[in-house]
Amino acid sequence: MIKLNVQDETSRLKAVILGTAKSCGPIPKIEDAYDPKSAEHIKAGTYPLEKDMVAEMEALNAIFEKYNVKVYRPKVIEDYNQIFSRDIAFVIDNKLIKSNILPDREKEIEAIQYILDTIDPANVVETSDDVHFEGGDVMLWKNYIFIGTYKGEDYADIITARTNMKGVNFIKELFPNKIVKEFDLVKSNTNAKKNALHLDCCFQPVGKDKAIIHKEGFRNEEDYNFLVNLFGKENLFHISADEMYQMFSNVFSISNEVVVSEKNFTRLNTWLREQGFIVEEVPYAEIAKQEGLLRCSTMPLIRE
Template identity: 30%
Template sequence: MSQNTLRQFNETDRLKKVIIGRWEDYCSDQSYVEIVNEEQKKGLPDAKTLIPEFQTFKQTLEEHGVEVLIPQYVGKFVYDQLTPRDIGITIGKKFVVCNMVKKSRRYEVTGIFPFINTMHGDEPSILVPDHGILLEGGDIIVDKGHIFVGISQRTNEAGFDFLKQHFGRDFNVVPVYCRSLNDGENVLHLDCAFNPVGENHALIYVDGFREMPKEIKDHYHLIEISSEEQAELATNVISLDNTTVISRDHEMCSRVNQKMRDAGIEVIELPFNGAPATGGSFRCCTLPLVRE
């Protein structure tokens, strides 16, 4: 398979090519900082924390045969390029450019355009939603013939309709209604509450949903996590394939990591505290372009 052909049909297929967050130049000018979620109100991470964590993450991916790309520096008005998951999504053999809610994130996608332009796929291979369609990649999970779309603080009904219009013939597009701050929860994106792992397991934060879709109940053995574990993003792992994940080396993730091991999944634990302080962990910090 060509490394330059867009491909993602399952969350746990072997990862071959990925964009990860840019840790250099993070928050280099305080004048442009926009607080975009509740976690960031507690304080932003120090660049000295980010550098070794992202370097170790990149090295681990490369040791497992993954081609790793890093976004180009966009400019002073974008202070945070740590979580590229949200700015786009590979679905099948197409790439969807997402419409971001927060002003400071709307230009991030320009940092990955050089990579996207070299990728081949089904024409039109790049889809751009119209204005008013809110869509972020953390709310989109492609797996087992489904596209699960979180209707959340960051993705609206129009975003769901857009995906159904363009992918409804090839996938079952499923709306998943996430609970927000107004519901007493803080599920920013779907992947903070649901994430497939292994052959047929999934990490799940049940209280993060207004109602759990039948498609999740029927297709996965669920590993439930607590609100305290969810707060530390225990769901937000990245699958290297259907036998291996990368997860946080953190006391509030240890029980979930062991549950995955009990299910026959190898768990690579890495220290990762900087990015989670901004609201995203390993899945948020990766944008897969090619999965076998």
């Protein structure tokens, strides 16, 4: 049996589900793209190739092996994108909460059923279809649960809006002892530089007291100021719209000391090392073309 335990984003990782790029299917039609960045690369003829994405994920897998992390992989479904395991479920404390994912992606949860079968069923939580959240929008820090959402009246028309207020309130009820704080994120179906697909696309804590942040990812400046006050401005690494687009905030922590980052993120990686972090660099630029990076393709099950 897997004994789930995730209290935060940065404690020592023991077990994780890492997505797979194997048999991820043909290049999607432009009208089937789920986000503006994928659409851009489909149009430009630069959409990532399966072999390149498989190689990138294996590079990440090798880092996990180096740190003795137990890695689970989804069963491979033919011609199906299963890279972003963070979207389909997430763990808070000892509970695994299944997301209500975009209908086209429902098979992804079936591919990890063999893992779910080893978890106490009392700790696997499902919701009704009108409650929306994805793991990229849910982030744990001390006694807080940070949740990215979108409060615009056009929520139903915005394919990049993945977590609604019903989702936020569901988490509030499930964890009455935590402080649940939602953040209203900037969304765009068409402009990838003005679209925070999930909270982890514009913010993420690293180590014990630092974080990466993109101010313009928040619709409400008060939400940004809340994080500045909580972390202290000197502890925040601010990223530009272009750096957000490249997914600078979507790194992944193996521990409070070790951060896995994309090898081209020179400015960020230099800052992390200056703060005393060990930075494990991997190539992930092809996967980034689908508007997701390291945090998006991992789903921690156990952190110490």
